[in-house]
Amino acid sequence: MAHHTLSGACRTTCPQELIDLILGKTDSADKQTLKSCALVARSFRPTSQKLIFSDLTILPSGCDNIPALQRLADVLSASPHLAQHVRTLHLVQPGLYESCEWMKSGILPTILSVFTNLESLNIRIYNWDDLPSHCEQAIYALITRSSLSSIELKEARLQTNATLLSLLRCLPASLESASFLNVFAGYRGDPNSASAEFHQLRLASLHLNSTSPTLFHWAIRAVDPKCLRHLHTMVEENTITVIQQLLDVAVYVETYHLSFWSIFSHPENPNLEKMQGLRTLEISVSLDWEEIEEVGGQGRHNPLNDAMRTLDTASHNIEHLIFNLKIWNPDDLSYFMESVSHLEEDRPALRDVVVRIISGYDDYSALQRGIRYLETVFYRLHERGMLTAIAVRQPRG
Template sequence: MSHSGVGRAGPGRGFTSAPRAASATFSQELIDRILGDTDKDTLKSCALVARSFRTTSQKLIFSDLTILPPGCDSIPALQRLANLLSASPHLALHVRTLRLVQPSFYAPCVWMQSDILPVILPLFTHLASLRISIYNWDFFHSDCEQAIHTLITQSQLSSIELEEARFQTNVKLLAFLQCYPASLQFASLRHVYTHRSNLNDAFIEFDPLHLTSLHIDSHASAPYHWAMRAVDPKHLRDLQTDAQKSTLKFVQRLLDGAVHVETYHISLRDSFFNRQTTNLRSMPSLRTFELSVELEWAEIHKAQGRYNPLNDVTRTLTTAPQTVEHLILNLQIRHSDDWGRFLDYPLRDHPLEGLGERRPALRDVVVRIVLRHEPPALQQGIQYLKQLFHRLENRGMLTAVIIHPAAGQ
């Protein structure tokens, strides 16, 4: 009987089967964790490696999408995105954060005039966060603007940020804010303005919003007008506002109702032209209090020291409840020459001297000096702050920082 040359290995046999190549397998959870720490360029390659890599890589690549970043402001770039989402519509479902950006600050973007955007936006049905940085809304094609309104109205967004925005009228801005969904938890309006400030014709109804966090930094009164009518301050836990002549009464109305706010950041602007200050006595839950003020000594000198912003800081602090545990002071020096004048301010007459004794609940104080120009001696400022708050320094409660934005510090 003849035998073939291949058979099973066994006792007494003169040959054995070839060993199988060893293969390593990893759990999908481990693969996902590794991909989660990978940059987007590498993720694009990973998406082509294996099926177990593809879905997670695509989710991470498209989780945060920008239309259109600087250098990509072109119809072909937008069209390529439209083509990709048309061929693979499931990719749009991965987008959680969407950013609409006007790369050129003053010039109109080509995509703002295109009919492609209204086709793309309805695909993003799983959005959680929307950030819009559009300087001039008058450049928008009407269909584009309406598509943004529809996207917001029909979404379940939890966060909307609107920044560097210019609207022709208050009615136009308020019509945009009217779209905010009931699901919203965080709303931010930074540097939002209107060309016309008259609110007499802005009778727009708003659905109530139960925000937990609200940031408003605007010279215009329309954002505060919206907040008064749409936002229930009793639900807020985090609040940030400015305080200036045109908005002070609106800010105070917010503060009076913000009884559960735990973190509050206020920016004092042109306050030395206004003898009124904000009152924080209706905020018994306040734990972290941050104040930002710009020091321009030419204005202080003009007012003969009567409206020194540091005095305004002190008056505002006086109204804060004794529950404050963490205090942050941001002092911005506008001109390089003002640095020396700041350091010459007599310590014994300084309005912030003795802060620790007046607030026994304080756990820590952070003082940040923000300088736009390189001063001759940064460490001199650190030492000045330590002397000013020497009791806090001795108790290990003070952190003094010099920040020079141009140097990236």
């Protein structure tokens, strides 16, 4: 009797397109699951590896510094194609006062040089001036990548404006989005240096949450205002004049997020009248009653009054209005809300208003009272179903 094996006949092959589709539904941040998928079968490996390396952090919190960096270098050396998958790269210093020996290593420039397809670069390095020259040059080389479309620089402390300007000169013309968050540059050197030359950037999105006037001078000179659609700035006494210059040319901006410094006390407020393309306006205010009360006799203003005066200058074409009210105890909202009891009635385009209480307060009933109070203050909008009043937990860290 002849014996036939059925194993080959019964074995079915799943189309690679279907495997890729299934793996593509996996969160790229779930590295452990993707690593397991890579071991399932040879057909799973390429897509799993692509997702694993698409978003890379050097180095994640808890890694053992130089040995971890060396392991990454060994992996990329053994499999050079993996570096081509890296689209988003995070360079993170573990803490303001924590040692970061791996950034001083000669291994780092070698690793950074192989990411030739990089699209998004996020840098969180506090002590920028302490970087060894070889590391700094390697980071600058990353910033100049023509494939780069997005960059975020966060928590950087630079000793001089010249250092910041040298970094800004490296930004490539390919950029579409740029964020500078809590960036500080020392006041030595001219923040508006005539000798500085920059690429003309056609940014669609610009986030300047910084007290450094240098960044705003750069934005005015280097960013094409006709391309800008999304803008976020934090206004403070030493930046309001240059911010106003930026707002005056940002006529095509559709979404603007304005954050007020908690004790903003400038006699003038940002004026939005030239931003005729504006459709969504978001205003963030820190309401610190004790802080404002303490300096009240010195002519400082309630920051919410500043925000409302700015709103009065905005185009009547605004469709969406968002208030973020950062406060400790929501019961204290009553100290501040008199100025918003009557929004202008001549805003026919207005579709909705969102008011967020941003607080770390643990008393749930106080948060609910805050929401009820906001609904009373904005009662006309509430009656028309245009108001959303919510409480959200204050972000940590």
